[in-house]
Every structure is written in structure tokens, then in C-alpha cells.
Amino acid sequence: MGDDAAVLAVPPGQQLAAATDTLVEGVHFPLGTAPSDLGWKALAVNLSDLAAMGATPAWALLNLTLPAADAHFVDGFAEGFTQLARPYRLALVGGDTTRGPLAITVSVFGFVPEGRALTRARAQAGDAVCVTGSLGDAAGALHLPSRDSGQGEREVLMARLNRPEPRIEAGLALRGAASACIDVSDGLMADLGHVARSSGVGIELELDQLPVSTALLQSFGAEQARAWALGGGDDYELAFTVPAAAVSRVLDELARIGCGATCIGRVVKGEGVCVLDGRGEPVQPAHRGWEHFS
Amino acid sequence: MGDDAAVLAVPPGQQLAAATDTLVEGVHFPLGTAPSDLGWKALAVNLSDLAAMGATPAWALLNLTLPAADAHFVDGFAEGFTQLARPYRLALVGGDTTRGPLAITVSVFGFVPEGRALTRARAQAGDAVCVTGSLGDAAGALHLPSRDSGQGEREVLMARLNRPEPRIEAGLALRGAASACIDVSDGLMADLGHVARSSGVGIELELDQLPVSTALLQSFGAEQARAWALGGGDDYELAFTVPAAAVSRVLDELARIGCGATCIGRVVKGEGVCVLDGRGEPVQPAHRGWEHFS
Numbered sequence: 362m363g364d365d366a367a368v369l370a371v372p373p374g375q376q377l378a379a380a381t382d383t384l385v386e387g388v389h390f391p392l393g394t395a396p397s398d399l400g401w402k403a404l405a406v407n408l409s410d411l412a413a414m415g416a417t418p419a420w421a422l423l424n425l426t427l428p429a430a431d432a433h434f435v436d437g438f439a440e441g442f443t444q445l446a447r448p449y450r451l452a453l454v455g456g457d458t459t460r461g462p463l464a465i466t467v468s469v470f471g472f473v474p475e476g477r478a479l480t481r482a483r484a485q486a487g488d489a490v491c492v493t494g495s496l497g498d499a500a501g502a503l504h505l506p507s508r509d510s511g512q513g514e515r516e517v518l519m520a521r522l523n524r525p526e527p528r529i530e531a532g533l534a535l536r537g538a539a540s541a542c543i544d545v546s547d548g549l550m551a552d553l554g555h556v557a558r559s560s561g562v563g564i565e566l567e568l569d570q571l572p573v574s575t576a577l578l579q580s581f582g583a584e585q586a587r588a589w590a591l592g593g594g595d596d597y598e599l600a601f602t603v604p605a606a607a608v609s610r611v612l613d614e615l616a617r618i619g620c621g622a623t624c625i626g627r628v629v630k631g632e633g634v635c636v637l638d639g640r641g642e643p644v645q646p647a648h649r650g651w652e653h654f655s
Numbered sequence: 656m657g658d659d660a661a662v663l664a665v666p667p668g669q670q671l672a673a674a675t676d677t678l679v680e681g682v683h684f685p686l687g688t689a690p691s692d693l694g695w696k697a698l699a700v701n702l703s704d705l706a707a708m709g710a711t712p713a714w715a716l717l718n719l720t721l722p723a724a725d726a727h728f729v730d731g732f733a734e735g736f737t738q739l740a741r742p743y744r745l746a747l748v749g750g751d752t753t754r755g756p757l758a759i760t761v762s763v764f765g766f767v768p769e770g771r772a773l774t775r776a777r778a779q780a781g782d783a784v785c786v787t788g789s790l791g792d793a794a795g796a797l798h799l800p801s802r803d804s805g806q807g808e809r810e811v812l813m814a815r816l817n818r819p820e821p822r823i824e825a826g827l828a829l830r831g832a833a834s835a836c837i838d839v840s841d842g843l844m845a846d847l848g849h850v851a852r853s854s855g856v857g858i859e860l861e862l863d864q865l866p867v868s869t870a871l872l873q874s875f876g877a878e879q880a881r882a883w884a885l886g887g888g889d890d891y892e893l894a895f896t897v898p899a900a901a902v903s904r905v906l907d908e909l910a911r912i913g914c915g916a917t918c919i920g921r922v923v924k925g926e927g928v929c930v931l932d933g934r935g936e937p938v939q940p941a942h943r944g945w946e947h948f949s
Contacts, residue, residue: 363775363776363853364707364708364772364773364774364775364776364853365674365703365704365705365707365708365775365837365838366672366673366674366704366705366707366708366710366765366772367672367673367674368670368671368672368708368767368772369670369671369672369673370670370671370769371665371671373667376662376663376664377662377663377664377665377671378660378661378662378663379660379661379663379714379716379748379749379764380659380660380661380749381716381718381749381750381751381760381762382718382751383718383720383751383753383755383760384753385720385753385754385755385756386755387755388753388754388755409659410659410660411659411660413658413659413660414658414659414660414662416660420673422673422675422762424675424676424677424718424760426677426679426758454673455673455674456675457675457676457677459677459678459679459682459683460679460682461677461679461680461681461682461756461758462679462755462756462758464720464755464756464758466675466677466718466760468675468716468762470673471660475664478658478660478662479658480658481657481658481659482657482658543659544659559657559658
């Protein structure tokens with residue numbers, strides 16, 4: 362930094378993975394979100410993209426647009442950003458600060474050995490479909506009642522909304538094991554739809570297998586929790602496919618690094634993503650309560 | 656593209672130069688700027704940073720924030736962006752489109768042979784200070800009277816504001832020849848101030864040597880033209896220092912590739928940037944009319 366551009370060296374034998382996302386106040390985060398949470402989340406949503414590629418984080422660019430010079434905001438933002446960046450030794454190598462309506466663009470760059478990046482395009486019929494962690498918490502956090510309906514649950518869900526943990530280590534563990542991988546940002550069905558399309562396959566999900574947190578279940582009940590697990594979005598978990606013979610080895614390896622993961626379905630011939638109930642019948646979204654996510 | 660991140664290969668022996676800039680409507684460009692001009696300029700201001708490093712453009716990321724889906728805007732923007740990108744074979748490798756107040760973030764990436772990037776930090780006392788092209792036109796364009804005071808001049812100045820030509824080829828020619836280089840975006844004095852600070856030197860400029868266009872002179876007169884040349888900004892020319900013995904060779908080489916350049920001063924011991932009149936007397940900004948650029 363200090364010159365017109367940063368000059369960076371990619372290690373020999375490594376490719377560069379690049380991802381970028383803009384967050385706009387009132388669109389991607391509520392007014393009044395704590396600056397430190399914003400700093401964390403703006404980086405986290407980008408690192409989640411690197412995780413889905415099986416890349417090791419290296420550098421970031423930060424473009425911060427603020428209505429006015431605001432040291433309180435900048436200090437808080439930097440604190441949250443740095444908390445997440447430091448363990449990865451991620452270097453902020455450039456960016457700018459401009460005046461305007463509050464918005465944040467972060468771009469991240471990571472390394473991946475040549476030809477070993479995870480993609481969305483190699484899922485095959487017969488593969489298992491799995492997902493890390495639990496789903497739907499962030500959507501639940503946005504719908505918490507204003508009165509305190511259980512302080513413990515509120516804290517768990519708000520942390521999942523404001524401080525998502527990008528699954529970097531899981532992405533590295535899945536390199537060479539998963540046939541396809543994507544991060545769950547738009548919602549599980551939408552994101553697995555991208556995998557299905559890119560791979561030219563169909564995907565069947567088991568409604569009863571969707572991993573949801575106790576906090577979400579206790580706050581909203583099973584039906585609403587599953588609806589948000591399927592379509593709520595903002596989860597930043599990894600959804601991936603893996604050959605059936607390798608499933609238990611892969612889940613064991615993820616458990617070893619402290620990352621829970623659950624098999625939630627299978628890759629089939631065909632197209633699209635469908636959800637099956639406990640009897641193997643396709644769920645009719647109109648009867649299950651999540652039609653408003655379409 | 657199509658996965659969570661782009662996967663890119665940097666050629667062996669090359670470093671990566673990275674630059675990024677955000678443009679916000681009403682701050683960096685007037686409301687009503689043509690979308691195609693915006694597409695061009697959002698890329699141009701970033702390529703100008705690569706030019707100042709002596710880097711060859713390779714990739715770009717584009718984050719576009721729009722108040723509403725607007726095919727007319729997107730088509731126009733893409734047209735201007737592509738017009739500038741195509742001759743450089745610049746590949747758009749990622750980005751996003753979000754809803755919000757109109758703003759554009761472009762990040763660009765270029766290659767430079769290991770250790771050969773131009774910087775701001777190696778100007779030495781005795782070096783000549785030079786600048787490509789002419790200065791002040793963009794500032795003049797923002798002050799054109801609404802009535803038509805000369806259609807030819809208006810077109811020249813507006814083109815300089817809306818369609819700046821990044822000095823990529825000049826930057827490549829200066830690699831290994833210039834001791835320091837910067838692009839003129841904030842204004843000549845401010846930007847040479849960065850060079851002086853980074854290099855630990857002072858800079859003296861000759862007021863009479865500042866290159867200004869005929870269009871600017873005819874529209875605003877010499878005094879105002881020079882004021883804008885010193886502080887107007889938005890020029891996207893390269894200001895550089897070069898050892899005195901190499902000046903004529905460097906200027907000849909630039910002329911050969913169709914890029915005019917002018918010697919406008921010298922590097923001296925000391926600090927800061929000062930401007931001398933025709934008698935070698937320091938100009939007092941308060942008496943010369945550009946105090947409002949401080």
C-alpha cells in the first residue's frame with residue numbers, strides 16, 4: 362500500500378481465487394447494525410466464497426462508502442474486520458474510502474493448488490448431498506419478536522446473523538473429496554439449484570434430515586425452522602456433494618476439525634431440487650408454509 | 656465465473672498489481688452522466704492506477720449498485736466498459752449487482768515482472784519532473800458555462816472528463832526508466848506531494864511549463880487553466896521523475912508511442928511541492944487564484 366496499486370506475489374504452483382460482494386445499508390443489513398458486526402460480516406460473506414472453492418485466504422481489498430467522516434464507525438468496523446482477518450493472517454492490501462450512502466464492498470483473494478479448486482459442476486447421480494453446521498438461524502434472527510422470548514436463544518440466533526463463521530477449514534478438508542461445493546448464501550434450495558444446473562443433475566432433499574439448531578426450534582417450532590433451513594439464506598454454511606462410498610470418511614474428517622456436517626439428500630438423474638417428506642413423498646411447498654420464499 | 660469465486664493464474668515471474676476505486680453518484684460524477692461514459696470512466700480511473708505501476712491490465716471485478724433493475728443503464732454501462740476493456744483484452748472475472756443508491760466499485764489486476772513495478776518512493780534530488788498529456792481539462796469541463804461558448808472546446812473538455820484515456824502504454828515505457836511515478840487523480844500538487852513524501856525529497860514546478868490544452872486556454876484563459884492544472888484533479892495523466900541524463904531519451908520514447916510529455920520541474924533536497932514563476936520566484940497561491948483548491 363502507499364502506491365497507486367498493491368504489488369502481490371502468488372506462490373508458485375498456486376492459482377488465485379477471487380470473490381467480491383457489496384453490502385448496502387437497508388438492503389443487506391438493517392439500519393443500526395453495530396459497526397463491528399458489519400466489519401466482521403462484510404469479510405465473512407466473502408471468505409465463505411473462498412471456503413466454497415477450497416481456497417486459503419490471503420488478501421483483501423476494502424471499499425468503504427460513508428455518509429460522513431465517522432471515527433466511531435471506522436474504528437468499530439476495523440475491529441470486527443480484524444477479529445476475523447487475524448487468525449487467517451489475511452492482509453488488507455488496498456481499497457478506498459468515499460463519501461456517499463453507507464455501503465461496503467470487500468474483495469478477497471486466496472490460493473488454491475493448480476487445478477484443485479472445488480466447483481459446482483462435478484456432482485454425479487448417486488453422490489450424497491451434505492451440509493455443514495445448521496441452517497435457518499440468520500433468517501430466524503430477523504424475525505425474533507421484539508420482546509425477550511428467551512435471552513439464550515436470541516443471542517445464539519443474532520450471533521449467527523451478525524457473526525457468521527466462514528467454513529474455511531471445512532473447504533480445505535473437502536478439496537479432493539467433494540464432487541461439488543457451494544456456500545449457502547441465497548438459501549439452500551436456491552444454492553443447490555445452482556449446483557444441479559452446473560452439474561446437469563437433479564437433487565432430492567429429505568425434509569426430516571435438515572439440520573436446524575435447538576435455538577431456532579425452540580423459538581419458532583419445527584415447521585418454520587425447516588422452511589427457513591430451505592429458503593432463509595444468509596447461512597454461510599457449505600453445501601457439498603460427495604461420492605456415496607466416501608461419505609463417512611469425509612464426515613469423520615470434518616468432525617475431526619470441529620465442523621459438524623449432515624447428509625441431507627442425494628444427487629439423482631434429472632434436474633432441479635425437490636424435497637421429500639418422511640414417507641418419501643414430494644413436499645408441496647404451498648402446504649408447508651415456505652411458499653413466501655419463492 | 657459461475658462458481659463462488661473466479662480461479663485465475665498469474666504467469667510465472669510476474670507479480671500481481673491490484674487497485675480499486677468506488678464512484679458514487681453525486682460525489683464522483685454528476686447526476687445524469689451517460690451510463691456508457693460511467694462504464695468507461697469507472698474502468699479508466701482504475702486502469703490509470705495500473706498505468707502508474709507499469710503494469711499490464713489482465714482482470715477486473717465489477718460491483719454495481721443500482722436503485723432498480725434498469726436494462727438501459729446496464730446495457731449502456733457495459734458498452735462503455737467494454738469499449739475500454741477490449742483493446743487491453745481485460746477479462747471481467749467476477750462481481751455482483753446489488754440494489755441501493757447508484758455506486759460503482761471496479762477492481763483491476765495487472766501483471767508486472769517481479770521487482771519492476773514503478774513506485775512513488777525512488778525520486779532523487781536532481782531528477783527531472785515530467786507529466787504526460789495536458790492537465791486541468793476535466794476541472795474545466797465541470798465549469799463550462801451552460802450556453803454554448805464554442806462547441807469544439809466543449810467537446811474536447813467533456814471528453815477529457817468523461818472518457819479519460821489511461822496511460823497504460825506510457826507506464827510500460829517508463830518501467831525501468833522513471834525513478835517514481837503516480838497518476839494525477841487528486842490534482843498535480845497533491846499527487847506530487849505523495850511522491851515527495853514517499854521519496855523524502857522536495858519538488859519545484861515551473862508555472863510556465865505546465866501543459867494545458869488549447870481548448871482549456873481558449874475557454875478560460877491562462878491563469879485559470881494553470882490553476883486547474885495544479886489542483887483541478889481527475890486528469891489521469893502520469894506524473895513521473897526521471898534522472899536528468901535520461902530525460903530526452905524517455906520523452907523521445909514516449910513520443911514514439913504517441914504520448915506527449917513535458918518537463919515541468921525538478922526534484923530537490925527538502926520537502927513539499929512549490930511552484931515558481933517565470934522569474935524563479937515562489938508563487939503565492941493566494942495571489943494566483945487557486946487557493947480554493949487547497
